[in-house]
Amino acid sequence: MENLISMRDLSKEETLDILKNAENIEKGRSLPNLQGKLAALLFFEPSTRTQFSFDTAMKRMNGNTIIMSGSKHTSQQKGETFADTLKTIAQYSDIIIIRSPIEGSARFAAEVVDIPVVNAGDGSNQHPTQALLDLYSIKKTQGTLENLKIGLAGDLRFGRTVHSLAQALSNFNVEFEFISPSFLQMPKNIKEDLLDKNISFEESTEIEGNINDLDILYVTRIQKERFADPEDFEKVKNSYVLKKNMLDDVKNNFRIMHPLPRVNEIDTEVDNTKYAYYFTQAKNGVFTRQSIISMLLGEV
Amino acid sequence: MEKQIKVNAIKNGTVIDHIAAGKALRVIDILNLKGNSSVMIGMNLHSNKIGKKDIIKIENRELSANEVNSISLIAPESKLIIIKNFKVISKSKLQIPDKLDHLIVCPNPNCITNLEKVKTKFKVVKKSPIVVRCLYCEKKYAADDVKVHI
Ligand SMILES: [Zn+2]
Numbered sequence: 001m002e003n004l005i006s007m008r009d010l011s012k013e014e015t016l017d018i019l020k021n022a023e024n025i026e027k028g029r030s031l032p033n034l035q036g037k038l039a040a041l042l043f044f045e046p047s048t049r050t051q052f053s054f055d056t057a058m059k060r061m062n063g064n065t066i067i068m069s070g071s072k073h074t075s076q077q078k079g080e081t082f083a084d085t086l087k088t089i090a091q092y093s094d095i096i097i098i099r100s101p102i103e104g105s106a107r108f109a110a111e112v113v114d115i116p117v118v119n120a121g122d123g124s125n126q127h128p129t130q131a132l133l134d135l136y137s138i139k140k141t142q143g144t145l146e147n148l149k150i151g152l153a154g155d156l157r158f159g160r161t162v163h164s165l166a167q168a169l170s171n172f173n174v175e176f177e178f179i180s181p182s183f184l185q186m187p188k189n190i191k192e193d194l195l196d197k198n199i200s201f202e203e204s205t206e207i208e209g210n211i212n213d214l215d216i217l218y219v220t221r222i223q224k225e226r227f228a229d230p231e232d233f234e235k236v237k238n239s240y241v242l243k244k245n246m247l248d249d250v251k252n253n254f255r256i257m258h259p260l261p262r263v264n265e266i267d268t269e270v271d272n273t274k275y276a277y278y279f280t281q282a283k284n285g286v287f288t289r290q291s292i293i294s295m296l297l298g299e300v
Numbered sequence: 301m302e303k304q305i306k307v308n309a310i311k312n313g314t315v316i317d318h319i320a321a322g323k324a325l326r327v328i329d330i331l332n333l334k335g336n337s338s339v340m341i342g343m344n345l346h347s348n349k350i351g352k353k354d355i356i357k358i359e360n361r362e363l364s365a366n367e368v369n370s371i372s373l374i375a376p377e378s379k380l381i382i383i384k385n386f387k388v389i390s391k392s393k394l395q396i397p398d399k400l401d402h403l404i405v406c407p408n409p410n411c412i413t414n415l416e417k418v419k420t421k422f423k424v425v426k427k428s429p430i431v432v433r434c435l436y437c438e439k440k441y442a443a444d445d446v447k448v449h450i
Contacts (some may be wrong), residue, residue, distance in 0.1 A: 069363060082416050104412035104436025123410050125438050189440055 022291035032294035036062030040093035057289035154220035176201035208238035324354035
C-alpha cells in the first residue's frame with residue numbers, strides 16, 4: 001500500500017491488515033514511533049473532527065503536523081496550479097492528508113507527489129479512513145465482520161459515509177437493512193454493486209420494529225434541506241429518530257453507530273444504554289488513522 | 301448498384317461498416333476530418349446481419365488509435381475495413397479496450413478532470429452495454445452518456 005485513496009483499491013487482506021494493526025496499537029502491542037515525521041494536513045473544506053482525529057493520530061505517535069486550511073485550492077488565485085502546490089508541500093512533509101470538496105483530488109495528488117497520500121474525503125466520492133474506522137468498530141464490537149446483519153438508517157441517497165461503508169462491507173458475508181424515506185433510498189448503482197457480490201438487502205421506511213434482528217444499526221442524519229416541501233420532512237422525521245423505548249427487544253450484542261456530529265436523530269436517552277457506541281467509535285478513528293499512517297510510512 | 305457504391309467508391313482509405321443505424325453522425329463528430337479526405341456517409345442501409353445500418357467511408361486516411369477507441373465506445377458493433385488500391389487489406393471487429401485514457405470527458409462537473417488540468421482516465425467496467433468508470437471521481441456512466449474529446 002503506497003497511498004490510501006479509495007476503498008475500491010483495497011483487497012480484503014489489506015483491509016484486515018489495517019484493522020489488525022489498529023488493534024495492536026490500541027492494545028499497546030505496537031508502538032509506532034514517528035518522531036521527526038511531519039504530516040501535511042491539507043483541508044480545502046472545513047472538517048474539524050476529521051482534522052483533529054488525524055492531528056491526534058500523528059501526535060500520539062510522536063509525529064508532528066502542519067495544517068493548511070481554506071475554502072478552495074487556494075494558491076490557484078495567485079496563479080499557482082494545484083499540482084505545483086502539492087509538489088511544494090511534498091518537499092516539506094513525509095505524508096499528505098488531503099480533504100477537498102472536489103472529487104478525485106486525492107487520486108490526482110497521489111499521482112503528482114512521491115510521498116504517501118491519504119484521502120480524508122473528496123466531495124461525494126470517498127472517505128476511506130471513515131469506512132475503515134467503521135469496520136474497525138464493527139469488528140471490535142462483534143468480534144468478526146462475517147455473518148452480520150447491519151442496518152443503515154437515514155439519508156442513504158446522498159450520504160457518502162453509508163455508501164463507503166456498504167462498499168467496504170461487501171467484501172464480507174453480511175446482510176443489510178436499509179431504512180430511509182423512499183426518495184432517500186440507497187442509490188441503484190450501489191445496490192447493483194452489492195447484488196453483483198451476492199450481498200442481500202431489505203428496505204424499510206422506519207426504524208421502529210425493523211432493528212430487532214440487527215447486530216449493528218448505523219444512523220445518519222436526514223437534512224431538512226433535502227426535502228422540497230418542508231411538510232414532507234415533518235411527516236417523516238420521527239420515523240428516523242432512535243429512541244430508548246425502541247430498544248426493548250434488540251439483540252444483546254446490538255450496537256448503535258453514528259459518524260457524528262449528531263443533531264437529534266439519536267435521542268440523548270439512548271447514550272446511557274449499553275447499545276450506544278458512537279463516542280467510542282470516534283476514539284477508534286484515532287487508532288485506525290494511526291494504523292494507516294504508520295503503515296504508509298513503513299513504521300509499523 | 302448499391303454494391304458498386306460500397307466497394308468501388310474508395311481507392312485508398314478506411315470504411316467503418318455495420319454502424320448501428322442512426323449513429324453515423326455521432327461517429328463523424330469524433331473523427332478529425334479536416335483536410336483533404338473526402339467522406340461518404342450512408343444511412344439506414346439494408347443489412348442482412350443487423351437489419352439497418354450506417355456506413356462511413358473516408359478516402360486517403362487511416363484512423364488513429366484514439367479514433368478507433370472512440371468508435372469502439374460509441375459504435376461498438378461496427379467493423380473497420382482498410383482499403384488499399386481498391387482491395388480490402390484488413391477487416392476487423394472493434395475491440396473495446398479495458399482502459400480509455402485522455403478520451404472521455406467526465407460528465408461530473410465536480411470531477412477534478414473538469415476543474416484542473418488533468419487528463420481523464422476511464423476504466424471499462426461492463427462491455428455489453430458499455431459502462432465506464434472515471435478513475436478520479438469514480439462515477440459510472442453508460443457509453444451513450446459520455447462525450448469524447450475531439
Ligand atoms: Zn470524473
